[in-house]
Amino acid sequence: MMQNDPVHEIGVDNGTTVQEFILLGFRAGRQGRWLLLIFFVVVYTLTLAENFVVIMIVVRDSHLARLPMYILLSNFSCLEICYVSATVPRMLYDLSFAHGVISFHACFLQFYNFFSLGNTECFFLSAMAMDRYLAICHPLRYSKIMSQQACYKLVAACWILGFLWYAVPVFLISRLSFCGHNTIDHFVCDPGPLFALACPPLGYVPLLFNISVSSVVLATFLFIVVSYAFVSVTLVKRSSQGSSMKGFSTISSHLAVVMLFYGSVVAMYVGPNGEDQAEATKVVTLFYSAITPLLNPLIYCLRNDQVKEAMAKLLQRRSMK
Numbered sequence: 001m002m003q004n005d006p007v008h009e010i011g012v013d014n015g016t017t018v019q020e021f022i023l024l025g026f027r028a029g030r031q032g033r034w035l036l037l038i039f040f041v042v043v044y045t046l047t048l049a050e051n052f053v054v055i056m057i058v059v060r061d062s063h064l065a066r067l068p069m070y071i072l073l074s075n076f077s078c079l080e081i082c083y084v085s086a087t088v089p090r091m092l093y094d095l096s097f098a099h100g101v102i103s104f105h106a107c108f109l110q111f112y113n114f115f116s117l118g119n120t121e122c123f124f125l126s127a128m129a130m131d132r133y134l135a136i137c138h139p140l141r142y143s144k145i146m147s148q149q150a151c152y153k154l155v156a157a158c159w160i161l162g163f164l165w166y167a168v169p170v171f172l173i174s175r176l177s178f179c180g181h182n183t184i185d186h187f188v189c190d191p192g193p194l195f196a197l198a199c200p201p202l203g204y205v206p207l208l209f210n211i212s213v214s215s216v217v218l219a220t221f222l223f224i225v226v227s228y229a230f231v232s233v234t235l236v237k238r239s240s241q242g243s244s245m246k247g248f249s250t251i252s253s254h255l256a257v258v259m260l261f262y263g264s265v266v267a268m269y270v271g272p273n274g275e276d277q278a279e280a281t282k283v284v285t286l287f288y289s290a291i292t293p294l295l296n297p298l299i300y301c302l303r304n305d306q307v308k309e310a311m312a313k314l315l316q317r318r319s320m321k
Helices: 030-060 068-085 087-099 104-137 138-145 149-164 169-174 191-197 203-241 244-269 277-300 304-318
Strands: 020-023 100-103
Touching: 020 104, 030 068, 030 087, 030 277, 030 304, 068 087, 068 104, 068 149, 068 277, 100 104, 104 138, 104 149, 104 169, 104 191, 104 203, 104 244, 169 191, 169 203, 203 244, 244 277
Parallel strands: none
Antiparallel strands: 020 100
16 A cells, blocks of 8 residues: 555546555554444444434424424434444444555545535534524514525525535645655544645645635634524523523523534644644544534433423334334
8 A cells, every 4th residue: 555556546637646545543452443343333323323213203293393493403413414424434444444545535525525514514503593593582573584494495505505615625625636645644534634645835725725614613603602692691581580491491402512513623723732633633523523413412302301202202102003
């Protein structure tokens, strides 16, 4: 798998001299790799099961299926299934066979899918914040503004915009020349290691990519914070007038998911420098790519009273058959 082997090279007219990359993955011995494999098989299985349960509950319950909040949540669970599947199966494969070799095109396909799905998650978290803002701050206008049709259009916009956003930056990165070694010290194809492997001059590509990432993360995070700030003020006013405090439970769950996701993303930019940076980056990437999709259904839905009630009805109907 050396770079001077003609089997691992393609022509310069395709923008690169590297046909394959080697993912180093985790610095662990054989026993450590098997322990990691077992752990992440369990995490991946539970993540799929939890999110499939959420989707099934919403789809099978005619009442929840009409509510914008649960239309968004069921799509969010679908997104989480895709998000965790963009990286974890490949990681499990490399842990099982100590393989590590990934083709140039497979690497950039994983890169594009991983970042596009993460981008889509930012838009969905913003959409859910807007939904809660309209429901709590403008309850009389909520049903008119957030109709089923409007909600489905919002869902479509999140998916489409999420996948269009990185199309040009990822394409431009793939056109860079990778004429050095082809070893990536990560378990996924990440832009940092890819830029490190690219031959100078890189031009405006790194700046364009950083602007693309930062603009989405900052804009959506500020939108979410402002939305929930208005929601919190409205709930405080209502509680002082003797109204129910149930709304605080809902937004606290939403904010917990937001903090988990955005906190780990921010940690990518303020992590340690030096030799420990690569390992710290892997840990943070694992957290938001594998652990948060496991925790989100528990935080968002499975502790929700309406979801619990719908699940009980579903189980009751199945037991009567």
